[in-house]
Amino acid sequence: MNSQPTIEELARSAHAFLFTEGGEMSRKKLALLLSCSADELALALAHLAERLKGSGITLVVGDTEAGLVVSKEESPILEEALKRELSRDIGEAGLEVLAIVLYMGPSTRARVDYIRGVNSASTLRTLLARGLVERAGNPDDAREYLYRPTIQLLAHLGAEHTKDLPEYATITRELASFEAQNVRAGGPFEDNGPR
Secondary structure, eight states, X not given: OOOOOOHHHHHHHHHHHHHHHTSOEEHXXXXXXXXXXXXXXXXXXXXXXXXXXXXXXXXXXXXXXXXXXXXXXTHXXXXXXXXXXXXXXXXXXXXXXXXXXXXXXXXXXXXXXXXXXXXXXXXXXXXXXXXXEEEEEOTTOTTSEEEEEOHHHHHHHTOSSGGGSTTHHHHHHHHHHHHHHHHHTTOSOTTOOOO
16 A cells, blocks of 8 residues: 655655646646645645755745746846857857747757757757747657747747748658658657658
């Protein structure tokens, strides 16, 4: 028979779920995921908030949601680093990644890395910070994310949809051909044509 988790165990699991979510999560959903009552969740969140004190991360709990955020003590240094990051030009690497997610549709980091031939983690981080791409869960593989253009990027480009981009049909056809040739040569991306 399964024993009931302790408040400390619930707090640890809540921490993991909130970290994985990367933003706010409704308390109702969190309680459902943890299979606990609202009262047990409140105790677990209080325990977690106490554990996080002095760590650089803090737990914010509202009436209906909870989320992990940067503590107010660490916020200034992060803001300064973000300003430095955003003041840099996105460069050729940023333009390449944007072209991939705009013309090939939602793409995993592995797919972007494969097409470019280099690691794109820092470039994607910069594009995320600037609000040019967004990250969403991958319905085909929960271990990775899909990156796609934001509405703000499309608006900035004057496009209502990616299909409105210049030479969309030609470029997507060429990218699909490139990918198909590499699949035949043993590349990793079968069935991931343009979307």
